Amino acid sequence: MPTWLVFALVALAFAAVATWVSRRLLDTQVGWVRSVIISLVVFSLSIPLVLWMLKQSHVYADGKFLVGWPVVTTFFALIVGWVFAVVVVVIVVSEFLVPTRPLRNPIVVIRQAIKRRDRARRYAQIVVIASRHGLGLYQKRARGYSEELPEALVSAMNEAGVTFVKLGQVLSSREDVLPREFITALSTLQMDSTPIPWAEAEAAIRAELKRPLDEVFLSVDEVPLAAASVAQVHTATLLDGARVVIKIQRPRARAQVTTDLDILERLAGDAERRTEWARDLGARALAAEFARALRNELDYRVEAANTEMLREAIAKSRSAALNIPKVYDDLSTARMLVLERADGIPFSRLTPNALEPEAAHAVVDLVVDSVFEQIAARGVFHADLHAGNVILTDERTVTLIDFGAVGVLERSVRRLLAPLLVAIANEDDVSATDIVLLLCPPMSGGSVEQTALQHDIGAILTRVAYAPGDENVFSALIEVLRRNRLAMPPSLLLVFRTLTSLEGTLRRLVPGYDMVGRGLARAPQIALQLSSPRRVALDLQAQSAIVAEQLRRLPRRIEGITQSLQDGTFSVRIRALESVDDRRWVDSIVGEVTATIVGVALVATGFFLAVSDVGPALTEDVRAFSFLGSVLGLGGMLLLLRSLSGAFRRRTVDR
Incomplete structure (x- = not known):
């Protein structure tokens, strides 16, 4: 058999064994291809060095071995071990520089x-x-x-x-x-933007309908009613004569x-x-x-659901003064929305003399009453009440449009919001401060100076009480919370922002309108809705059931504690390191620290033995203690490599 073939077979066998052992030793998913290549390269480069070491040790010279086979076998085992250690070192370094990644799907x-x-x-x-x-x-x-x-x-x-x-x-x-x-x-x-050409809009509508437009619409106005960066709106008429609007998403907006x-x-x-x-x-x-x-806003099915949710909430209100357009679900998709057309004039185009003063006040009062009830009593409200989304109809009613942003206020917050409004209306800075602290915890685990906070809130309430319409109490409260580093719940922040936007919208019809005063005047009635006899009875029923169940279990728990005290078996369990994963983590840390200490000790001991010149001679120039030191050093090196691999693996997981 040719020498080169023997060398190739030995190299492949070494690479296979070294790769398998390296992966097992490192306990990590090192790539097979990388490990085999590193093993072959190290094996090839180590052959001249191994021959030189054997000659210097007087184990091999002139093509023959100078000592017996037991010594030759021992030397070869040690040399193979060190070559293997070098392979592991190179693999660890390569993993540190360029971590192995699994083969990826070409698509x-x-x-x-x-x-x-x-x-x-x-x-x-x-x-x-x-x-x-x-x-x-x-x-x-x-x-x-x-x-x-x-x-x-x-x-x-x-x-x-x-x-x-x-x-x-x-x-x-x-x-x-x-x-x-x-x-x-x-x-x-x-959000205004240049409209896309009608041909492009028509193609987008047809793609969503999956049929020609004339099978659904009697007519579609090619000139858009409005255009924004995401979508544009066209007016249309259905085959049954119903007047609708089509909100179609721009084809490239989603990408x-x-x-x-x-x-x-x-x-x-x-x-x-x-x-x-x-x-x-x-x-x-x-x-x-x-x-x-924003991804939800790109899915018009979410907007359709928001529209229906708000319609249902308004239908249950005591002051159902707002109109919500009907959604045609059978024609709406994720990229197209077909709704009942809201006829009228947006507040953005109104002038202060659009209505008689008395009629104008009646309209805006109804809007405020309905919005405040939606927020504080129902917990579902339109969260984008700028002037373009509020329509004044010919019948002097108000229609809302564009329901991409609908706020939801949980009942636990509403239970505090209503008393906060009552406290503001009553200029009760003490109660208002207490409620604010319940709603808004300090940022980043900090603390708040309650006296300073109460002073700031009291100053706001006094200004609102004696200068109605000059200052928006909700904007002022947000500023106070920011200055005192209090974290406001996102849902409550959205409420305050919505009311601030609504005030600017209503003042287009009634300049200087005191929305805050009107809303605060409604606060006691809203608070009564939240504390209706039926709600109070249901809350008491739920809480009493919880308390009763806890009381029912209390005697058994007390008996268990007293029995443990009597038997001397009472113990306190500390939850730290209670889980199996936590204990495994501690075990792995302790094991790696132990392996590192032992590895360092073995390397140090091996070094001192390797440089010593005592003990029986194995060959002409090699003493037994020197050989033993090399073996101990190899063992310590392998332990250190394993500890290093474990630390590197934990760092990779933490990332």
Whole structure:
């Protein structure tokens, strides 16, 4: 058999064994291909070194062995062990530099490559837009930012498209974390956009209907009623004569939003890793919540469900003064919404003299009564009540449109919100402060100076009581909470933001309208709805059932404790390290520390024995103690490698 073939077979056998043992020793999914290649390379490079060592040890010379086979076998075992240790070292280093990843589905690889390309292209567009508006040129001033920065940021967001406009609109409601200048600027963001051609819109509608338009609609107006970055609206008439509107999503809107959200989530994660303010703000969680909400807005089935939910809530109200358009579910899809047309004039186009003063006050009073009841009593409300979403009909009623954002306020918050409104109406700063502290815990586990908070709230209530209409109590409360570092529940923050927006909408019809005063006057009646005899009876029934069950179990628990005390078996269990996973983690740490200590001891002992020149001679130049030191050093090296692999594996999991 040729020598090269023997060498190849031995090398392959060594690579197979070394790979298998390495994977078992490291206890990690090291790639087979990588391990085999490393083993072959190390084996090939070690042959000249092994021959040199055998000659220096007078074990082999001139093509023959100089000692007996037992010694030769022992030397070969030691050399193979050290070569194997080198293989493991190289594998660990390579895993540290370039971790092994499983083979990926080619289709997934292609999709991810396309996403990376789209993301890179979008990154470039965003950078160009930011540079065009000079966002990188503004220098810090004494207040921390340039005076021109808020307006420049708004201009850049408007140009960047729907995702950034929506992000700005969301940030404009975070008065608890952003300065007033940014809030004011971001509140001007609009969703108006250039309409897509009718041919493109018609194709999108036909694709959603899965049939020609004339099989569903008697007519469709080719000129859009409104156009935004995500969708545009066309008026139409059904075959039965019903007048409707078609809200059709732009064909490329979803793809752009998907790419933008991917970018935002990555930027938020990077900011949270690098900056303290992003960690305090919870940037990653905020980005994830924003992405979830925006994806829901892209699914018009969610908007249809919101519409029906709000319609049902208003139908159960005592002051059902608001109209909600009907949704045609059989014609609506995830990308298209067909609704009953809301005839009338949006509040955004009204002038103060559109109605007689008495009639105008009657209209806005009905809106306030209904919205406050929806929020505080029902817990379901329209969360985007800007002037374009509120329609005044010819019959002097009000219709709401666009239900992409509907707020839901849980009953536990409503039970505190209603008394808060009563306390504000009664100028009771003590009760208002207590309720605020129940609703809003301190940020980041901090504390709050209750006296200072009560003073701030009392000052607001006094100003509202004696200067009605001059200050929005909800905006002022948000500012006080931000200044005192109190974390407001997102649902309650949405309520305050909605009411602030509603006040601006109603003042288009009645300038200087005191929405807060009207709402606070309704607060006692709303509080009574929450504490109706039926609700109180049901609450008492539920609570009494819980208390009764706890009392029923109490004697047995007391008896068990006293029996344990009498028997001397009473014990207290500490929950720390109670779970199996926690105990395994501690066991692994202790095992690795022990292995490291033993490994270091073996390496140190092996070194001192290896350099010693005592003991019986195995060969002409090698003493038994030196050989034993090499063996101990090899064992210590393997233990250290295993400990190093375990630490590296834990760090990879923590990531």
